[in-house]
Amino acid sequence: MRSARRIVVVANRLPVTRARGDRDGWEVSPGGLVTALHPIVRAREGAWVGWTGSADKSVRPFTHESISIRPVSLTDAEIRDYYHGFSNRTLWPLYHDAIRTPEFSARWWRCYHEVNRRFARAAAAAAREGDMVWVQDFHLQLVPSMLREARPDLRIGFFLHIPFPPEELFAWMPWRSEILRGLVGADVVGFQTFSDAQNFSRLARRFLDLEGTDTTLLVGRRKVHVGSFPISIDFDDFDSVARRPETTEAAAGIRRATGDRKLILCVDRLDYTKGIDLRLRTFEHMLDRGDVSASDAVLVQIAVPSRENVPDYADQRVEIERTVGRINGEFSAPGQVAVHYFRRNLPREQLVAYYRAADIMMVTPLRDGMNLVCKEFCASRPDGGGVLVLSEFAGAARQLRRALLVNPRDTDGTAAALVGALRMPRDDARQRMAILRMMVRRHDVHHWAHEFLEKLD
Ligand code: ADQ
Numbered sequence: 001m002r003s004a005r006r007i008v009v010v011a012n013r014l015p016v017t018r019a020r021g022d023r024d025g026w027e028v029s030p031g032g033l034v035t036a037l038h039p040i041v042r043a044r045e046g047a048w049v050g051w052t053g054s055a056d057k058s059v060r061p062f063t064h065e066s067i068s069i070r071p072v073s074l075t076d077a078e079i080r081d082y083y084h085g086f087s088n089r090t091l092w093p094l095y096h097d098a099i100r101t102p103e104f105s106a107r108w109w110r111c112y113h114e115v116n117r118r119f120a121r122a123a124a125a126a127a128r129e130g131d132m133v134w135v136q137d138f139h140l141q142l143v144p145s146m147l148r149e150a151r152p153d154l155r156i157g158f159f160l161h162i163p164f165p166p167e168e169l170f171a172w173m174p175w176r177s178e179i180l181r182g183l184v185g186a187d188v189v190g191f192q193t194f195s196d197a198q199n200f201s202r203l204a205r206r207f208l209d210l211e212g213t214d215t216t217l218l219v220g221r222r223k224v225h226v227g228s229f230p231i232s233i234d235f236d237d238f239d240s241v242a243r244r245p246e247t248t249e250a251a252a253g254i255r256r257a258t259g260d261r262k263l264i265l266c267v268d269r270l271d272y273t274k275g276i277d278l279r280l281r282t283f284e285h286m287l288d289r290g291d292v293s294a295s296d297a298v299l300v301q302i303a304v305p306s307r308e309n310v311p312d313y314a315d316q317r318v319e320i321e322r323t324v325g326r327i328n329g330e331f332s333a334p335g336q337v338a339v340h341y342f343r344r345n346l347p348r349e350q351l352v353a354y355y356r357a358a359d360i361m362m363v364t365p366l367r368d369g370m371n372l373v374c375k376e377f378c379a380s381r382p383d384g385g386g387v388l389v390l391s392e393f394a395g396a397a398r399q400l401r402r403a404l405l406v407n408p409r410d411t412d413g414t415a416a417a418l419v420g421a422l423r424m425p426r427d428d429a430r431q432r433m434a435i436l437r438m439m440v441r442r443h444d445v446h447h448w449a450h451e452f453l454e455k456l457d
Contacts, residue, residue, distance in 0.1 A: 005155070005457060007046040009037055010123045010143060011136040012087075014050035014071060016064050026064055030348065032372055033136065033161075035234050036445040040453070042066045047126040049119060055079060070126045072119055081111035083139070088310050090173075091138045095162050096273045096367040097393075098169055100312045109175055113142060116182070120146035127154055132456050135186065137161045142178070145185025157456040158186040159229065162369040163395070164196040170203055180204050184219050188456045190229040192369045192395040197228045229452045230399055231370050235444040238379035241352045250353035259336055262297040262422055265358035267351065267373050268365075270303040270343065272316045275364045275391065275408045280323045280339065282408075286415045287331045287338060294331050294338040297422065299362075302354065304345045317343075355380035360421045362389045363396075364408040370395040374403070378436045387421040387429050388436060389414075399439055402432040 009015075015034040019025035028038060041048060047068035052059050059071040074082065085108035094102040120143045127133055132155045135143045144158050170176060183189050184204055191197040201214045210217050217224040241247055255263065264283075268274040283299050286292050303320070307313045324341045331338040346354070355361070361377040371394040377386065378400070390396065390403035397405055404421055406414045 010049045012139040082115040086112040116142035124150040142182035148185040157188045159190040242380040251356035254357040364391040368394040
């Protein structure tokens with residue numbers, strides 16, 4: 001990067017959480033975004049504006065590992081309306097192909113607006129003259145314009161981690177122009193894929209009457225750059241954990257414990273966009289038809305609990321658990337359970353051991369901005385083994401062309417791909433994995449942050 005402007009990150013959540021067992025201590029939270037941005041913000045002694053994750057109002061600004069931490073507080077009503085309401089029940093389903101019906105509530109919208117205003121004020125207070133401010137994700141789409149109004153001296157970037165919907169869906173939004181106007185307040189508006197970026201530019205031109213192209217919009221005399229910046233993972237980190245002897249041993253332990261059968265692995269946040277229930281039903285169909293049997297294959301589903309107070313998530317969980325029960329009731333044999341289901345968060349070392357142990361990784365979301373699990377899997381296979389079956393509807397499918405790409409709603413097609421993966425000759429599988437790993441290594445999360453910030457600078 002040419003200059004070393006100071007960076008202020010504005011995100012729904014802070015990069016630190018309360019350290020366990022220590023009321024006054026804070027520790028860096030796990031997760032991709034924090035891993036990517038924390039070192040950059042720290043190196044430039046920047047700031048991070050975000051919510052603490054609770055309704056506790058007593059948290060004052062503090063410095064943690066050279067980063068100025070600027071907490072934004074939310075009341076219980078705001079957590080309900082801005083976060084669980086507008087963010088998770090309006091924007092999330094609408095931006096994911098309306099897989100569940102989005103709910104439009106004027107009260108939630110007013111609250112979203114107010115909370116965005118509070119984040120913008122906190123960002124304006126945290127930024128010094130000429131800083132770069134990088135606003136993250138769908139929770140804060142109004143912040144770029146609000147911040148520009150207060151601080152025209154700043155360079156403002158925005159990155160959306162989830163898909164940006166096409167016109168037919170986005171047009172449902174009663175406050176569509178307000179949201180677009182919020183976003184074009186940024187100098188750079190970044191998306192996961194080119195088609196997300198294209199959807200956005202077209203909508204901004206249509207509903208805001210702007211001039212421009214797919215990659216540049218003119219807002220008065222100001223140019224807004226619109227582009228795709230596919231997010232990624234810390235490749236070296238996963239690769240090195242995967243190479244540890246303890247990991248290899250743990251992976252062998254997992255294989256023994258699952259009966260040395262072909263291991264099909266699935267790892268997701270428990271979210272209806274991830275296609276978990278449909279994937280289980282595809283496996284059930286395969287067992288039923290005799291494509292596979294529990295004596296030679298096992299499916300391991302690891303799902304981390306998520307947004308449990310949103311009704312659609314609770315329903316999804318019930319549906320998944322019912323399906324797992326039905327499959328096991330029908331197809332398991334003593335010592336040969338057909339589906340192992342773990343609803344929990346695993347420490348990263350254990351997750352990597354599962355990635356190492358798998359013969360096949362199935363990542364089949366119905367819609368996903370990028371999907372990091374498939375990239376983590378590739379990075380965790382320094383042995384060159386493993387086959388990736390990946391949904392066409394994950395942003396990652398645009399990059400990981402050597403995976404077996406499937407349409408998860410096409411049961412027969414997905415089943416055929418899975419059979420193909422189970423029978424794939426070793427050399428073919430290794431060749432594919434080598435290319436996938438090269439792709440993820442070259443385009444890691446540091447590359448992502450660097451590309452975006454260079455554009456913004
Ligand atoms: P998410 O929807 O959360 O992210 P994803 O990209 O798959 O989806 O990331 C999930 C993360 O959770 C991965 O890092 C994975 O390792 C971890 N995880 C999942 N299950 C786990 C478990 N049981 N135990 C421990 N860890 C687990 C949103 C968008 C994505 C986009 C990212 C980043 O929806 O499309 O890729 O942001 O921009």
